[in-house]
Amino acid sequence: MSNLKYALFTGCTARESTPELMSSTLAVAKKLGIELVLLDEATCCGASHLQDFDEFLSIVMNARNICYAEKHGLDMVTICNTCQLNTAEAKEKLDNDPELKARVNEKLAEVGLEYKGTSAVRHFQYALIEDYGLDAIAKKVETPLSNYNVAPFYGCHNIRPSHLHKDANMGENPYNPTSLDRLIEALEGKSIQYEDKNSCCGFHVELQAPKTANRLSGSALLGAKDADADMMVTPCPLCQIRMDVQQHNISKEVGRETHLPVLHLPQLIGLALGIDQKQLGLKHHVTEFKAK
Amino acid sequence: MKTQTITFNVFRFNAETDYLPYYKNYELEVGQDDLVLDILNRIKWEQDGTFSYRRSCRHGICGSCAIKVNDKPVLSCKVNVLELVEQFGTELTIDPQDKSRAIKDMVIDKKNFWEKYDAVKPYLIADVEEHPDKENIVSKDEAEQLLEADYCIQCGSCVYACSALGVNEDYLGPAAFAKAYRFNADVRDEAKIERLEIVDELGSGVWDCVKCNECAEACPKEVNPIEKITKLHNQLFAENVAAKNVASKHAVGFKHSMEKHGLLDEGELVRYSEGNLGVMKHIPEAITMFRKGKIVLPWNMPKSKNLDEVKKLIKSSSTVEEYKGSK
Numbered sequence: 125m126s127n128l129k130y131a132l133f134t135g136c137t138a139r140e141s142t143p144e145l146m147s148s149t150l151a152v153a154k155k156l157g158i159e160l161v162l163l164d165e166a167t168c169c170g171a172s173h174l175q176d177f178d179e180f181l182s183i184v185m186n187a188r189n190i191c192y193a194e195k196h197g198l199d200m201v202t203i204c205n206t207c208q209l210n211t212a213e214a215k216e217k218l219d220n221d222p223e224l225k226a227r228v229n230e231k232l233a234e235v236g237l238e239y240k241g242t243s244a245v246r247h248f249q250y251a252l253i254e255d256y257g258l259d260a261i262a263k264k265v266e267t268p269l270s271n272y273n274v275a276p277f278y279g280c281h282n283i284r285p286s287h288l289h290k291d292a293n294m295g296e297n298p299y300n301p302t303s304l305d306r307l308i309e310a311l312e313g314k315s316i317q318y319e320d321k322n323s324c325c326g327f328h329v330e331l332q333a334p335k336t337a338n339r340l341s342g343s344a345l346l347g348a349k350d351a352d353a354d355m356m357v358t359p360c361p362l363c364q365i366r367m368d369v370q371q372h373n374i375s376k377e378v379g380r381e382t383h384l385p386v387l388h389l390p391q392l393i394g395l396a397l398g399i400d401q402k403q404l405g406l407k408h409h410v411t412e413f414k415a416k
Numbered sequence: 417m418k419t420q421t422i423t424f425n426v427f428r429f430n431a432e433t434d435y436l437p438y439y440k441n442y443e444l445e446v447g448q449d450d451l452v453l454d455i456l457n458r459i460k461w462e463q464d465g466t467f468s469y470r471r472s473c474r475h476g477i478c479g480s481c482a483i484k485v486n487d488k489p490v491l492s493c494k495v496n497v498l499e500l501v502e503q504f505g506t507e508l509t510i511d512p513q514d515k516s517r518a519i520k521d522m523v524i525d526k527k528n529f530w531e532k533y534d535a536v537k538p539y540l541i542a543d544v545e546e547h548p549d550k551e552n553i554v555s556k557d558e559a560e561q562l563l564e565a566d567y568c569i570q571c572g573s574c575v576y577a578c579s580a581l582g583v584n585e586d587y588l589g590p591a592a593f594a595k596a597y598r599f600n601a602d603v604r605d606e607a608k609i610e611r612l613e614i615v616d617e618l619g620s621g622v623w624d625c626v627k628c629n630e631c632a633e634a635c636p637k638e639v640n641p642i643e644k645i646t647k648l649h650n651q652l653f654a655e656n657v658a659a660k661n662v663a664s665k666h667a668v669g670f671k672h673s674m675e676k677h678g679l680l681d682e683g684e685l686v687r688y689s690e691g692n693l694g695v696m697k698h699i700p701e702a703i704t705m706f707r708k709g710k711i712v713l714p715w716n717m718p719k720s721k722n723l724d725e726v727k728k729l730i731k732s733s734s735t736v737e738e739y740k741g742s743k
């Protein structure tokens with residue numbers, strides 16, 4: 125595996141409420157010999173909310189983030205599904221609408237930047253699977269996850285809308301995604317089948333509609349539990365933080381104890397690669413994960 | 417002609433006689449041109465005359481034949497069976513759009529769909545002169561502002577795939593919002609504000625969309641309802657209809673944070689959205705998160721590099737005025 129190198133757009137969550145996502149991502153990349161150049165200039169992607177207030181501003185800010193990946197001459201990887209969606213959406217609009225691109229570039233020129241469209245944008249999950257390869261990952265496994273039943277939770281914004289993501293996510297079927305399942309199996313864990321693996325956790329309405337959010341998360345957590353999962357794993361820190369931190373509220377809403385640890389994807393990979401638990405930041409979880 | 421043997425697990429239920437629904441298996445030879453509707457027809461014509469489903473136009477235009485195959489919303493008359501086999505394998509599960517609303521097999525009670533649809537006044541509202549002396553012409557550019565929202569065939573695929581609606585029956589849902597946008601974007605219409613007030617309601621309106629994109633994925637006509645939901649949000653701010661509440665402040669709060677830090681100040685976003693009083697209910701979580709090292713204290717708040725550039729860019733690229741709130 126020679127010299128994989130990407131520009132990492134961390135998003136905000138990895139630098140704030142889920143520091144474990146940052147440390148586990150960097151640790152996994154290091155262990156696999158993947159070089160990640162941090163885009164410290166990047167701003168928030170707007171998290172699918174800024175566009176509700178000011179759509180043009182949201183596109184400009186996402187274009188600016190991509191500019192920094194382009195400056196390094198690298199493809200961008202994201203570690204949050206919502207960052208992925210927002211960045212990819214902005215990119216699609218810019219690459220298909222010359223008039224919009226010109227308007228955005230006029231603004232960017234004021235700060236000495238230009239959006240060219242030369243960097244691809246992918247979630248790290250798919251860069252790992254597509255570029256590094258499942259077989260190569262499997263070869264690096266030091267502590268197989270054979271003791272674990274793992275429930276994959278894909279997160280909406282990596283798989284829908286599929287026409288936007290198809291080049292970035294290897295054409296994943298949004299109604300029957302399999303890449304995470306295959307990754308879990310490559311780590312020698314057992315991937316659990318349950319109905320809500322491609323459902324929504326409700327994160328985006330957590331403040332204004334907690335009932336909606338809790339019912340959605342609850343359905344997923346209970347579905348995974350009933351299918352005998354020991355833990356859930358997700359590539360999205362928003363899904364993770366919702367379902368890790370809010371389990372007391374979720375349990376109350378659905379009338380059943382949901383207790384289930386929820387890991388970030390790089391944490392799960394890190395466990396299998398034999399990376400020290402401290403680097404994986406497992407102590408940051410509210411719903412504790414205990415290694416078997 | 418080459419055919420393939422496919423197993424169809426078909427949802428069967430008669431609300432008048434059955435206590436519970438059940439699945440019945442049909443093994444059929446499927447050819448490369450067979451559509452889902454052909455399969456439904458063959459089950460009815462060759463196996464069980466009582467099997468019920470809706471269809472009318474067979475041309476993807478009446479919207480009556482929408483069902484789900486392996487949970488994927490499909491217009492039966494438009495979707496090729498072997499394409500589904502490619503996506504899901506040789507066992508296909510055929511369900512009505514919403515099992516809990518089944519009347520007979522694939523036929524569901526779509527009353528909730530129409531009620532939600534009606535709630536947004538899905539028609540042109542304008543004082544029309546009875547005897548106009550000239551035509552009321554809509555230009556090409558003006559028509560394009562509808563963003564093809566008028567392509568909707570009311571099939572309900574989006575509504576019965578909607579995550580928010582699945583757990584919140586008050587939510588008006590993607591088809592109604594796409595329609596509200598369709599008339600709000602129509603230059604002849606005069607009821608924009610009225611409709612915006614309807615979609616601004618917390619609990620039923622656009623703020624309750626969880627942004628799952630199921631509707632965009634489901635729509636056979638590429639209406640892209642969530643795009644229209646975003647446009648309605650934009651109209652709510654542009655027309656100053658958005659009530660000042662936790663949801664609208666949450667959207668605006670992102671801009672405030674980015675102006676200050678580039679990155680999002682997660683804690684401040686919650687405080688700003690909820691207000692100083694409302695934020696109290698989050699204190700138990702905040703304490704837990706703090707203990708787990710999940711809260712960054714204000715003096716450690718990370719900032720984007722080149723913050724001056726970010727500030728300058730936000731200032732020059734903003735297209736919406738600072739939000740004061742209508743109520």
Ligand code: SF4
Pocket residue numbers: 574577578579580581589590624625626627628629630631632641642645
């Ligand atoms: S994006 Fe919103 S409207 Fe569309 S399906 Fe999801 S919750 Fe429903």
Ligand code: SF4
Pocket residue numbers: 567568569570571572573574575590591594634635636637638639640641
């Ligand atoms: S928006 Fe699309 S999916 Fe929804 S009812 Fe209309 S045509 Fe059907």
Ligand code: FES
Pocket residue numbers: 470471472473474475476477478479480481482491492493494
């Ligand atoms: S029968 Fe009319 S849309 Fe399918």
